[in-house]
Amino acid sequence: MPRVSKRKSDPVKSSEPATKKITKEVERIDSFFASYANTSLGMIDPEGVEKLCSDLSVEHTDVRVLMLAWKMNAKKQGYFTQDEWRTGLKSLHADTLKKLKKQLPELQKEVAMKENFEDFYCFSFCYCLTEDKQKNLDIETACVLLNLVLGRAYNLQVDSFIEYLKFQKEYKVINMDQWTNFYRFCQEIEFPDLKNYDDCLAWPIILDNFVDWLREKSTSA
Amino acid sequence: MSLLINIDASLSCWLLYTAVSWAWGIRLTLIKMNERKTINLEQGRDFMQKGITKLKNILEGLPEPQFSSEEYMMLYTTIYNMCTQKPPHDYSQQLYDKYRESFQEYITSTVLPSLREKHDEFMLRELVKRWSNHKVMVRWLSRFFYYLDRYFITHRSLPPLNEVGLACFRDLVYTEVNGKVRDAVISLIDQEREGEQIDRALLKNVLDIFVEIGMGQMECYENDFELSMLKDTAAYYSRKASNWILEVSCPDYMLKKVQNELLSVYATQLLEKEHSGCYALLRDDKVVDLSRMYRLFSKIPQGLEPISSMFKQHVTAEGTTLVKQADDAASNKKAEKRDVAGLQEQALKEAFEIFCNKGVAGSSSAELLATFCDNILKKGGSEKLSDEAIEDTLEKVVKLLAYISDKDLFAEFYRKKLARRLLFDESANDEHERSILTKLKQQCGGQFTSKMEGMVTDLALAKENQSHFEEYLSNNSNVSPGIDLTVTVLTTGFWPSYKSFDLNLPAEMVKCVEVFREFYQTKTKHRKLTWIYSLGTCNINGKFEPKTVELIVTTYQASTLLLFNLSDRLSYQEIMSQLNLSDDDVIRLLHSLSCARYKILIKEPNTKTISPTDTFEFNSKFTDKMRRIKIPLPPVDEKKKVIEDVDKDRRYAIDASIVRIMKSRKVLGYQQLVMECVEQLGRMFRPDVKAIKKRIEDLITRDYLERDKDNPNVFRYLA
Numbered sequence: 001m002p003r004v005s006k007r008k009s010d011p012v013k014s015s016e017p018a019t020k021k022i023t024k025e026v027e028r029i030d031s032f033f034a035s036y037a038n039t040s041l042g043m044i045d046p047e048g049v050e051k052l053c054s055d056l057s058v059e060h061t062d063v064r065v066l067m068l069a070w071k072m073n074a075k076k077q078g079y080f081t082q083d084e085w086r087t088g089l090k091s092l093h094a095d096t097l098k099k100l101k102k103q104l105p106e107l108q109k110e111v112a113m114k115e116n117f118e119d120f121y122c123f124s125f126c127y128c129l130t131e132d133k134q135k136n137l138d139i140e141t142a143c144v145l146l147n148l149v150l151g152r153a154y155n156l157q158v159d160s161f162i163e164y165l166k167f168q169k170e171y172k173v174i175n176m177d178q179w180t181n182f183y184r185f186c187q188e189i190e191f192p193d194l195k196n197y198d199d200c201l202a203w204p205i206i207l208d209n210f211v212d213w214l215r216e217k218s219t220s221a
Numbered sequence: 222m223s224l225l226i227n228i229d230a231s232l233s234c235w236l237l238y239t240a241v242s243w244a245w246g247i248r249l250t251l252i253k254m255n256e257r258k259t260i261n262l263e264q265g266r267d268f269m270q271k272g273i274t275k276l277k278n279i280l281e282g283l284p285e286p287q288f289s290s291e292e293y294m295m296l297y298t299t300i301y302n303m304c305t306q307k308p309p310h311d312y313s314q315q316l317y318d319k320y321r322e323s324f325q326e327y328i329t330s331t332v333l334p335s336l337r338e339k340h341d342e343f344m345l346r347e348l349v350k351r352w353s354n355h356k357v358m359v360r361w362l363s364r365f366f367y368y369l370d371r372y373f374i375t376h377r378s379l380p381p382l383n384e385v386g387l388a389c390f391r392d393l394v395y396t397e398v399n400g401k402v403r404d405a406v407i408s409l410i411d412q413e414r415e416g417e418q419i420d421r422a423l424l425k426n427v428l429d430i431f432v433e434i435g436m437g438q439m440e441c442y443e444n445d446f447e448l449s450m451l452k453d454t455a456a457y458y459s460r461k462a463s464n465w466i467l468e469v470s471c472p473d474y475m476l477k478k479v480q481n482e483l484l485s486v487y488a489t490q491l492l493e494k495e496h497s498g499c500y501a502l503l504r505d506d507k508v509v510d511l512s513r514m515y516r517l518f519s520k521i522p523q524g525l526e527p528i529s530s531m532f533k534q535h536v537t538a539e540g541t542t543l544v545k546q547a548d549d550a551a552s553n554k555k556a557e558k559r560d561v562a563g564l565q566e567q568a569l570k571e572a573f574e575i576f577c578n579k580g581v582a583g584s585s586s587a588e589l590l591a592t593f594c595d596n597i598l599k600k601g602g603s604e605k606l607s608d609e610a611i612e613d614t615l616e617k618v619v620k621l622l623a624y625i626s627d628k629d630l631f632a633e634f635y636r637k638k639l640a641r642r643l644l645f646d647e648s649a650n651d652e653h654e655r656s657i658l659t660k661l662k663q664q665c666g667g668q669f670t671s672k673m674e675g676m677v678t679d680l681a682l683a684k685e686n687q688s689h690f691e692e693y694l695s696n697n698s699n700v701s702p703g704i705d706l707t708v709t710v711l712t713t714g715f716w717p718s719y720k721s722f723d724l725n726l727p728a729e730m731v732k733c734v735e736v737f738r739e740f741y742q743t744k745t746k747h748r749k750l751t752w753i754y755s756l757g758t759c760n761i762n763g764k765f766e767p768k769t770v771e772l773i774v775t776t777y778q779a780s781t782l783l784l785f786n787l788s789d790r791l792s793y794q795e796i797m798s799q800l801n802l803s804d805d806d807v808i809r810l811l812h813s814l815s816c817a818r819y820k821i822l823i824k825e826p827n828t829k830t831i832s833p834t835d836t837f838e839f840n841s842k843f844t845d846k847m848r849r850i851k852i853p854l855p856p857v858d859e860k861k862k863v864i865e866d867v868d869k870d871r872r873y874a875i876d877a878s879i880v881r882i883m884k885s886r887k888v889l890g891y892q893q894l895v896m897e898c899v900e901q902l903g904r905m906f907r908p909d910v911k912a913i914k915k916r917i918e919d920l921i922t923r924d925y926l927e928r929d930k931d932n933p934n935v936f937r938y939l940a
Contacts, residue, residue: 176922177928178918202936204918
């Protein structure tokens with residue numbers, strides 16, 4: 001076996017076939033990128049994303065697009081930079097459209113895993129903060145997003161909470177703390193009897209009010 | 222030896238817990254007992270039963286020593302423990318049932334039999350005694366089982382302990398005997414009508430039961446007693462009527478006589494009843510019931526005046542008594558009994574606090590106290606009282622302040638009124654003003670009074686400043702304001718905030734402002750002057766046909782009047798646009814000049830209120846016997862603004878407190894944070910827990926704090 005050189009600049013001769021493989025992958029990923037990218041911007045813009053979605057046979061409002069963005073750790077909603085693209089697709093081992101399409105169910109499973117979901121959930125909130133220095137999400141967008149990411153797993157809570165958010169007048173936006181705690185609420189609190197909810201704990205006030213509203217509704221019903 | 226020490230330590234822990242929870246009503250799950258043994262249901266029930274039996278013995282008059290504080294505390298703590306144990310050992314529901322069963326058992330086995338064997342007046346006496354005992358029993362048992370009231374009943378939306386206890390008596394005793402009782406009462410009344418002497422006190426006590434058993438609603442009294450009583454009365458009088466017809470002429474007169482007699486009897490009975498009922502409701506914090514009672518009273522013609530004066534007297538008397546009691550309690554503390562007396566004092570203090578912090582007719586007690594002070598300290602307020610009496614009253618006021626939780630609200634109202642007194646020269650006596658500030662400082666600390674002291678100093682400085690101004694004027698004869706001008710320069714931080722409006726000054730005054738501004742520039746270049754015309758006063762000569770009268774008015778009023786130098790007649794709209802003030806201000810101004818005591822302006826049409834279509838004319842025929850009159854301009858109601866300002870300050874105060882606590886502790890649990898915050902701020906006001914929560918959330922958004930990753934009920938300070 002030839003000696004492996006310790007110098008960084010030297011390519012590792014022993015793994016030459018592997019490097020070739022990697023470079024081929026990178027090439028394919030890059031050309032995949034190029035087929036959707038806006039050349040003047042140097043990144044995939046909303047138009048490109050839409051095209052990608054239709055090629056993948058998913059709606060661009062589908063949650064899987066969001067998951068993809070998460071996988072890429074994309075910063076700006078509607079845009080994918082080359083780096084982000086590379087990161088995402090490399091870890092998905094998808095360098096062609098066909099492979100990417102095939103990986104989508106795997107991606108969904110990955111997101112659904114306990115250790116990842118919370119990260120994905122928080123990411124989705126941040127991803128929707130489109131303005132510079134924006135810290136809060138308006139109620140309408142928040143409702144849509146809640147439905148998208150939590151609607152399937154906790155549909156009773158989400159439906160209820162969305163109804164409440166639209167009804168109440170105190171809050172016009174949702175902040176990160178309220179967002180994250182709602183997920184915790186879904187996980188920890190028995191629904192719909194709310195037996196173990198204790199408003200003397202540090203739940204955000206919006207959830208205290210939500211629970212009061214629910215309890216009132218159930219007693220007057 | 223070590224065992225003893227352990228027990229002592231744990232006992233004082235319990236003491237701390239109980240006292241603090243009574244004072245603040247916050248559930249402390251933090252002061253936990255180490256290795257608390259689980260109490261099982263059997264044990265717990267037996268233990269409580271012992272206490273209940275002891276109570277019954279005391280009520281029955283058997284030789285039984287009174288409850289010691291330790292016994293009482295053990296009972297309370299047993300309940301607490303049994304309610305806060307982890308499932309399946311949380312016995313809240315069972316204890317709630319046990320509470321009710323205790324009454325049912327006692328009533329069925331002892332109370333009812335004793336009532337059944339008596340009749341008429343003797344039965345009434347027995348009933349009164351049993352009812353009184355029952356109330357005592359409810360009070361004591363409620364205290365033992367108090368913890369259920371804190372959470373269990375609200376969480377399950379169940380009736381509170383007090384209600385449950387009283388309902389037992391109602392359902393078991395009252396429903397059975399009320400018919401007999403009613404008949405016995407009516408026969409007593411009939412006896413009195415026949416001229417016999419009856420035990421009126423007994424009657425009153427029995428009627429009290431009818432009212433109290435309704436638990437705030439007059440249904441029981443009205444349905445079970447009143448209806449029959451009125452029927453019987455009508456029957457009685459119609460029997461008599463046939464005799465009287467010979468003596469008096471028309472039936473109408475007779476009916477009237479019956480009506481009046483009933484009304485006055487009714488009113489008197491209610492009056493006396495309400496005297497005791499009223500206090501009970503006050504003590505038990507039943508604001509809703511009090512208002513219901515008030516409404517009931519308004520139905521009786523002339524019923525309200527004696528009630529309200531009696532209420533006032535009662536309130537003052539009670540208040541003074543309680544203050545005295547608290548005083549005595551404080552000074553009679555003995556060393557070994559310190560903890561026990563402390564508890565008693567705590568309970569008393571709390572009761573008094575609740576009492577003190579009740580609003581009256583929409584005003585908080587903080588505001589009322591400030592108004593009271595203002596009345597004493599201003600001119601025409603208390604000139605009849607001797608200096609000593611005034612000092613004494615001020616002393617009492619300051620002591621009372623200790624029991625008011627919204628001290629910051631009091632401070633703000635006091636400051637506002639002090640400002641008025643100082644600026645409009647309405648203060649009666651400088652000494653008294655200074656004296657109360659000293660007392661307040663002693664009681665509440667320097668920070669409380671620093672602004673007010675600043676205000677008083679400001680005035681002294683302003684006088685100095687004015688003399689410099691006059692010097693400046695005499696040295697510079699070319700700059701003359703044209704009229705005598707006095708300017709009071711105030712330091713913004715000390716005085717309440719005043720909105721400054723862009724009043725269009727009359728030309729004469731514009732010059733004054735200019736001159737003063739130039740002068741002030743020579744004194745200091747680094748300060749900004751903001752003119753508050755709403756606080757100024759003017760002396761104007763009104764050259765009326767009969768004679769010239771000097772008018773003492775506010776700057777706003779003067780500006781309005783001076784408009785009429787240029788035209789005899791002006792419309793509302795013209796006045797408003799020329800003055801550049803809001804509708805509210807203009808209406809107030811014009812009202813004071815045309816619809817009040819002195820009509821300097823004639824209003825067309827001559828109605829009592831100002832409307833935007835009115836026109837005004839200078840009243841050249843105006844005169845008064847005095848040569849100089851003051852035309853008051855009633856101030857705007859500052860209450861809303863004061864409350865707004867105080868709320869804003871509180872938000873900052875809570876923020877600052879939270880940050881301070883977190884900065885030093887770095888990591889802290891939510892409940893602990895709230896508790897410390899409440900304690901820190903307690904000297905000035907009692908912060909609402911929800912308000913604190915809101916500020917915490919805000920601080921999270923502003924990246925001062927974050928939640929701990931593993932425990933979302935714990936916060937970390939972000940440097």
